[in-house]
Amino acid sequence: MGIRTHGGSLAPGGVVGDGRYRLLAQFGVDERGGAHLWRARDGQLRRDVALTILVGDPADVEAARQGRRTLERAAHTAKFTHPSVARVLDVLTLGNGISSSEGLLGIVVSEWTKGTDLIDLVNEKRIPPSTAARMVQALAEPVERAHQSGLVLGIDHPQRLRVTPDGRLRLAFPAPPPQTTLRDDVKALGAVLYLLLAGRWALPGGPPAIPPAPRDPSGQLVPPHVLEPRVPQEMSALAVRTVSDGGQGGIRTSAAILRVLDKVASAEERTRKPSENVDPDGTVWTTKKPVKDAARRRKLALGVSALVIAAVMALAWVGMMAISFFRDDPPSGPPVNLAEQSTTQQQGGQGEGDGGDGGDGGDQGGSLGEPVAPTEVSVYNPEGEGDGEADAPNAVDGDESTAWQTDEYMQQFPAFKTGVGLLAAFDQPIDLGGVRVVSDTPGTEVEIRVADSPQPSLDETRTVASGTLKGDTTELDLDDSASSQYVIVWIKTLSGEEGQFQSRLAEVSFLPSK
Known part of the structure; x- marks a missing residue:
């Protein structure tokens, strides 16, 4: 109604x-x-x-x-x-x-913040204590920054918060009520921690969807570890001390709770079991189930096969050497002049090259040089946030078994936004000749763009190459080399089908022109 x-x-x-x-x-x-x-x-x-x-x-x-x-x-x-x-x-x-x-x-x-309602997540399952501490720590960082500028964020109501697909707490409905103070923001951090640990809300004015935190006869909050024995007492005390209006040991600033959270979370992570954060069907602090990465399994199988073949060849070589060692037959054929053989090999190397000097005869890249590694790679998202920000370095780590991937979209670009990409920054401008992309999401349409600043708007970038990923490896060559310190791999069309649009880049190499 x-x-x-x-x-x-x-x-x-x-x-x-x-x-x-x-x-x-x-x-x-x-x-x-x-x-x-x-x-x-x-x-x-x-x-x-x-x-x-x-x-x-x-x-x-x-x-x-x-x-x-x-x-x-x-x-x-x-x-x-x-x-x-x-x-x-x-x-x-x-x-x-x-x-x-x-x-x-x-x-x-x-x-709009994609992800899960915080209350829905808490009602579904309890969050491991170390994960809860890290989630609140990530929320405490903007609170501290805002307070340094004199701003109140108004996070003291759980329905104003959402959990992003990568597990971050986010203030999704920013509009602090007039009566909310800086102190209320800090107390809210303790209340959110209490909620994640015990499933109860420890401040007045909470929603009816979650029960209020119980209090003892003296009016004091019942610590979370009393309700949930698995909660460490140090973390339980932290939640109560932060919500408390005063008294000895109370935490009154976001900077203080950040320090304590980092200490408590680190200690808990050292003592917890490695599998604590994982349920049989996926991680408890994300809303997506793990991706069944067939490409990664295929790469692993190929790698194992290559090792087996190499081992067999090595054994065969050892066997041949052993046979040759014990045979005393003289070698057949005319004697070999090593000097002539060396000269012939050098001449052949020059003839098979690209017409240059002998030192470059082994290059097969034509006009492109060896890849140049960027000093930093980040998600370029001028119309939003998210899209695996923490995984951006996976695209340039030299390991094709790791990847950066976009969020999963219900509608194809540009329904939600124009696109998303990766921005690579270099120590100094490079003469870019091409970009090599390894990906298992064919149909992804990309543009290679260059920029003059580390945080450009899309209008401030220039397209120098474009193409469609075909699966495995795709090379995008520039018609004319472009000199730039900032290069963007821009995804304008996602791979996939209706309701499940997503693209993944396993490795991106930036090739300079010679």
Whole structure:
């Protein structure tokens, strides 16, 4: 049943923001500020967005004031960028994106965060303690950065958070209520840790979907390890100390919790069993099951076969040498002049080369030289985030059994965004002649682009080569070499089929022109 406003109801299929945003699904309500959290479709840009819709009577002076303060805070948050905080795209106010007939106080539009609702993940299974500590640690980093700038993020409601496909906690609905303080952000870090460890919410105003954390007769929080014996007491104490309003041993800053989290998580990782983080069907802190990588198994089988063949050849050679050693027959044929043989080999080497001097006779690359290794490789994602950011170095590590892959998309580019790629940075400009790509996702259309800066917009890059990956190895040669310090392998069309579009690059080599 939809929520009635002055102009209608908030229900799937409804539209808000002067008809621009069509509501898809509701993900929670933060009752403290009348904030309704929705996934919606932007009809103009044809992409999904996250909406924090402030519901209230515009004629109520106090409600209107509180709404304006929330919108102002959201506008300030738009200037803050961090992978663990969804980017604020727009702030709609009455008369500026919201008509009076809608009966709303305002809307904060932010980019949609793919992944899993935090509460759904917690209700499904408990998170290993060391993983919980790392997840909260990654969330504490943007809190610390924001606090250094005087910004409040407002992470003190679990339905505002989502878990990305790579297991990161992310503030998906940024719009801090007026009453939220810096201290509330810090306490929320402890509450999130408590939630991951014990499945209970330790702050007031939590959603009905999860039970509140129990308290003892004196009003103190019951430590998580009492509810879940598997939780280490040090980590249990950390959660309680962070949520605590004061007293001896309380943690009051995000910088302090970062230090303690790193210490506790490291100690727990040293003592836990290697398989603690893994369930039989995949890792507990991601929402995707492991990919059944047939290409990797095929490479492994080929490698084993090659080793067996090499071993057989080595044994055969040893046997032949042994036979030759014990035979006393004189060698047949005329004597060999080693000097003449050496001269003939040198002449043959020059003749079989590309017409250059004898020193280059062994090159088979034509006009291209040996690959140049970049100093850094990162995901180039000018219209979003994610897409295996931590795995980008796998594409240039010289090991074809490791790979960087995009997220899995329901729709082909450019439905969600124009594309995604890898940006390789070099110590100094190279004269690029071509790029070699090893991939087991044929049909992927790529462009080789060059840029003049390490963080260019797509319009600031220049295409110098393009092609479609055919599986295994594909070489993309430039018609004319291009000198650049920054090279982008841009994926404009993903491999796969409807509902399962994804591309994977096992190895990328950057070939300079000679």
